[in-house]
Amino acid sequence: MSGSSASRSLEGQVAVVTGAAxxxxxxxxxxxxxxxxxVALVGLEPEALKEVSQRLHTDSDTWFADVTDHExxxxxxEEVKERFGKVDxxxxxxxxxxxxxxxxxxxxxxxxxxxxxxxxxxxxxxxxLPVLTASRGxxxxxxxxxxxxxxxxxxxxxxxxxxxxxxxxxxxxEVGHTGVRVGVGYLSWTDTDMVRGADQDDVMRELRRRxxxxxxxxxxxxxxxxxxxxxxxxxxxxxxxxxxxxxxxSVRGYLPSVIALGGQREMRRFGPRLADVPxxxxxxxxxxxxxxxxxxx
Numbered sequence: 240m241s242g243s244s245a246s247r248s249l250e251g252q253v254a255v256v257t258g259a260a261x262x263x264x265x266x267x268x269x270x271x272x273x274x275x276x277x278v279a280l281v282g283l284e285p286e287a288l289k290e291v292s293q294r295l296h297t298d299s300d301t302w303f304a305d306v307t308d309h310e311x312x313x314x315x316x317e318e319v320k321e322r323f324g325k326v327d328x329x330x331x332x333x334x335x336x337x338x339x340x341x342x343x344x345x346x347x348x349x350x351x352x353x354x355x356x357x358x359x360x361x362x363x364x365x366x367x368l369p370v371l372t373a374s375r376g377x378x379x380x381x382x383x384x385x386x387x388x389x390x391x392x393x394x395x396x397x398x399x400x401x402x403x404x405x406x407x408x409x410x411x412x413e414v415g416h417t418g419v420r421v422g423v424g425y426l427s428w429t430d431t432d433m434v435r436g437a438d439q440d441d442v443m444r445e446l447r448r449r450x451x452x453x454x455x456x457x458x459x460x461x462x463x464x465x466x467x468x469x470x471x472x473x474x475x476x477x478x479x480x481x482x483x484x485x486x487x488x489s490v491r492g493y494l495p496s497v498i499a500l501g502g503q504r505e506m507r508r509f510g511p512r513l514a515d516v517p518x519x520x521x522x523x524x525x526x527x528x529x530x531x532x533x534x535x536x
Contacts, residue, residue, distance in 0.1 A: 246472040250275030253323040254471075257306050257363055258333030260287035261524060262431035263381065266464045267330060272297045274468065279319045279326075281306070282333065283531045298323070305531065306333045306359030312366035319370075326370040328471060330424075331360040331403075332381045335525045336433050338443050339516035341394045348519050349395045355528065356399035361406055368414070375418030377474045379467075380407040384427045384454065387487045388494040391502040392446060392516070411476070424467055426480040428457045436522025443516060446505060453483050 254271045258264040259280035268278045272295035280288045280301045288301040300322055304311040319326055334356045337348045360380050371378055385397040386404040404423050411421035428434050434457060437443050448455050463480035470478030479485045487494075506513075520529055 246469070247474070248275070249328075249472060252276045252327040253279070253319070253325050254328040254330065255279045255281060255319060255326055255367065256330045256332055257281045257359070258524065259291060259301075260284040260527070262433065263426070263429065263460070263464060263467070264330075264332040265291050266460055267332065267467060268299070269295060270464055270468045271328075271471070272299065274472075276328070277323055279315075279323065281315060283527050306331075306363050307354045309362050309365065312362050316366040316370055325374050326367060327374050327376045328379070329363065329367045329371060329376070330379045330381065330467075330471070331363040333359055333363075334381065334399075334433070335520045335528050336393075336396045336437060336522070337518065337520050337525070338392050338396075338437055339518055340392060340513050343514065343516075343518065344395070345518040351520065351528065351532075352395035353399050353402070356396070357402040357406070360403045364406075364410060368419070371419050372414070372417050377420045377422065377471065378407075378410070379422045379424055379471060379478065380404070381424045381426070381467075382407070384425060384484060384487070386423075386425065387484070387491045388454075389498050391498070391506060392443065420474040420476075422470060422475050422478055424470065424478040424480065425484045426463055427454060427484060429463045429480065430457050430460045432522040432524055434522075436525065439521075441512070446509065449505065453481070 249271060254276045256264050256268045256278060259268050260282040268280055268291055272278050275297060277297050278295055278299040280292055280299060281304055282288050283305060285303045292299045292301050302315045304315050306312060335352055337352050364378055380403050382404045383400040385393060386400040389397050407421050407423045414421065458481050466480050467478055
């Protein structure tokens with residue numbers, strides 16, 4: 240962690256976690272609950288959210304909402320405040336991903352990655368900022384290694400995560416005087432449905448394995464979420480789910496040039512196979528998002 244203060248007990252704190260039906264959000268909700276926090280779970284999969292809620296150790300409840308919908312999220316913020324009396328912690332974790340060459344990408348899927356990851360994070364912050372101001376609380380925006388380094392075949396995801404990182408830094412400067420703390424969480428490839436979904440495509444899986452160590456590994460979910468919980472307890476400015484991500488900050492200025500050179504080589508290598516890379520959202524979370532949009536439309 241960096242920019243952190245002393246750890247605070249989570250006992251009796253009220254935490255909101257978006258994208259809580261699976262992956263990082265689901266395990267984070269469980270670990271926050273195990274430390275005594277009451278948890279509000281927000282997402283697009285009502286039954287999965289209810290199952291998560293039933294496994295928690297503390298008082299919890301679920302809200303079905305699309306994080307890109309300002310009216311829905313404002314309503315969630317009001318209802319969470321009514322249900323629990325306050326909100327101390329908000330984790331903007333909801334996210335989707337799509338891979339493949341930008342020129343052949345599906346415009347709808349590409350836009351949706353930006354909407355969920357970037358706009359959704361901002362909508363979440365806007366909805367909960369009044370209650371966080373009242374509690375002098377903590378807002379944690381989950382970003383990614385993709386905010387630090389560009390990557391070919393990941394234009395939407397990198398753009399969205401770079402965007403939420405910048406948004407969170409700007410927000411911290413705006414609201415710090417009110418007592419609200421704002422942090423950014425960074426994760427490398429972590430064992431979630433999203434990463435497993437991306438790995439189902441041979442090209443995306445091989446490209447990732449050809450990355451330099453330690454970025455070419457898939458990291459276990461448990462230790463990553465433990466680090467996020469520790470960052471929440473400290474209200475850290477930066478939270479690193481894998482130890483080596485902190486070191487990436489010092490070299491990030493050099494990475495675009497390095498990635499551009501390596502990326503050209505890899506694109507030539509995989510050129511004949513690029514047309515077969517799937518163009519939609521990846522993983523079970525992506526499928527849930529696409530299903531919900533289909534129902535609404």
